[in-house]
Amino acid sequence: MDFRFDIVVEYAPFFLKGVLWTIGLSLVGIVFGTVLGLVIGLGKMVQNRFIRLPFDWYVHFFRGTPLFVQILLIHFGVMPMFTAQPNPLVSGAISLSLNAAAYIAEIFRAGIQSIDRGQMEAARSLGMTHVQAMRYIILPQAIKRMIPPLGNEFIVLIKDSSLAAIIAAPELMYWGRAMQGQYYRVWEPYLTVALIYLILTLSLSKLLHRLERRYDA
């Protein structure tokens, strides 16, 4: 098997641009997914069934249908309602955020509900309000437990951003497909892209590991 390093070098500037967009998409997904996920997670814990219903269905929908389908629906269905020329990067960022929020909502909910009931009772018995008890007692303990599953979700998010290539968002995978189309070669574009994704995810998991250890101390 001959491996043509020359075409990899030729595409290097495009891969660099692509990887920056991949990081950008992932960061947007992480930030907005986390914020939205917190809101939806809290919504899912409301006692009232009717208030809880839309939050439940949000999670059902975004967790229960493929991200691939969601990206197509959002880019070709939802976005054109707001703008004549939808930007694929914007559509991709929105899809990733909405999708990640569903998973993150479940991580928040599970983290909070995993804290022993006695902790909330002890806090309330001391006269703390529900908000105070959450802030000082429940969340600090829950966040520590959320870090590993959140890290997992962030890694999934980086990899899933590659699906935005299908709507021509110029991220990493998009340039891999472009290279494949130009040279009709398989190993060079896809192995290069795979390697770059691996570097991204390994770096993130190293970072998370360090964060986890710091929280343990």
Added chain:
Amino acid sequence: MIQVTNLKKSYGSLHVLKGIDVHIREKEVVVVIGPSGSGKSTFLRCLNMLEDFDEGDIIIDGFRLKDPKTDLNKVREEVGMVFQRFNLFPHMTVLDNITLAPMKVRKWPKEKAAEKALQLLAKVGLQDKANVYPDSLSGGQAQRVAIARALAMEPKVMLFDEPTSALDPEMVGEVLAVMKQLAKEGMTMVVVTHEMGFAREVGDRVLFMDGGVIVEEGTPQQIFDAPQHERTKSFLSKVL
């Protein structure tokens, strides 16, 4: 101090409390005994509304708990509670466990809260444990910290929910000693316990509960030496 009238509670079709009437005076130590499932813990947890109830009334220190205008957080500031499983906050040092509520709820400055905490730790014999985390404490030590934490709010009433049931036998004594001291100082206390020795020695009044009602009540002498009711007699014959 505490007036309970016709207190009823059920979980679905299971009636846990079937009409409790009791008046607890200031500085009185009331001990609640009875078989498990008799409703005694539920009764105690209704007193600070950790458990909502269906019918009846509870008035504590002039606050009617069911009155929508009553701020339950204000009531709970005056009603300390000690749990069977301690429920210390594992992510905070012993000192922070004790100072948190006085600082956040009573709005005390840090110095005042810390001073009070150290004073209470000395009182329960754990002044050297101020800066350790709860997971390094024995059960008996953890429960004494939990008592100090509740006392730091300077409550008018203390509720104890089987405070020694989760302890190894050799640690029961140290916790009971702290509670005895507290009773001697005139704290109003409601204690759910299986420690009959404590009930006899420290209790001003003993309530025997079974099947969601108070079957019999009286002084420790009346209950332990001359129980009137069959159910009381059969319970005591099993535990004494």
